[in-house]
Amino acid sequence: MAKKAVKDMSFMDHLEDLRRVLVRSTAAVIVMGTITYFFADYIFDQLIFGPTNPSFITYRFFCEASHYIGFADSICITELNFKIINTEMEGQVNIFVWICITGGFILAFPYILWQLWGFVSPALYEKEKKNAKLFISISSILFFLGVLFGYYVIVPMSINFLATFSISKIVENTFTIESYVSMVKTAVIASGLFFELPIIIYFLTKLGIVTPLFLRTYRKYAIVIVLIIAAIVTPPDVVSQITVAIPMLLIYEASIFISASVVRNKLKNEKSS
Structure with a gap:
């Protein structure tokens, strides 16, 4: 029934459905962003600038951890010698607005997923539609885990590296608030979306775009990319690099497992039919 209904829909009908999804998702971001306005002091003082x-x-x-494994104070951070300044007349106002929007997007993410599921569900079978709550729950958990990983691991490691890196003692690190907040936003949102990789792979495998063989074949390249990212955003010590790399590699391995499960279920259904 669902498949036939989708076929009967015109291209404009699909666009209208997509428009409704975008409007509702945008409204949710605005509402949740308005809520973050009332917690602005905590968000900026404790969250945004906390890693400084x-x-x-x-x-x-x-x-x-360095004391526990016998590294003494080798990776202890006692000071972060840099300043954050505002250089634009409207700089702080723009930052305030964008942080509210970013916070609104993070908080509204489960609702956005629900809207996206409603958009794609007509093309799914009844059995797959029943997994809506599971899909939204798992996707939301993965996203929030990614956000936490980005905030508590990627952001502080990046700040520590960038604040201590210097090409000469003559140069003083003074960062604009735009560059600092942009780095925080990018790390948090990108990490959250990266943790959605297993879900993305699930749908790409169902569409036949990605296969487990493809993921396994390019695993070595993925490992190299992850290690390069870990080396860039962390100080030059093994502990920090491993802390960043392992979760990312586990996400990739989980994606391979999910892709293989989709292919097995697809073959099983074809045999039974």
């Missing part, structure tokens, strides 16, 4: 403090939880964790 040497007592940030991530720095303390790595310091304690």
Whole structure:
């Protein structure tokens, strides 16, 4: 029934459905972004600028870990010698608005997923439609885990590396608020979306675009890319690089497992029919 209904829809009908999804998703982001407005002081002082403090939880964790494994204070962070300045008249206003929008997007993400599921569900079978709650729950959890990973791992490691890197003692690190907040936003959102890789692979495999063989064949390239990313965003020590690389590699391996499961189920259904 669902398949036939989709076939009966015109291209304009699909566009109208997509428009409704985009409008509702945008409205949800605006509503949740408005809510973040009332917590602006906490968001900026404790969250956005939290990783600029040497007592940030991530720095303390790595310091304690270095003592535990016998590295003494080799990866302890005692100071982050840099300043954040505003150089544009409307700079802080723009940053305030974009942080509210970013916060709204993060908080509204489960609703956005629900809207997207409603858009693609008519093309799915009844059995697949029943998995809506499972899909939204797993996707949301993965996204929020990615956001936390980006905030507590990628952001502080990037700040530590960029704040301590210097080509000469003559140069003083003074970052604009735009570049700092942009780095934080990019790391958090990109990490959250990267953790959605298993879900993306699930649908790409169902569409026949990606196969487990393809993912396994290019695994070695994925490992190299992940290690390069880990080396870029972390200080030059093995512990930090492993901390960043392992979760990303696990996500890739989980994607291979999911892709293989989809192919097995597809073959099983073809045999039974």
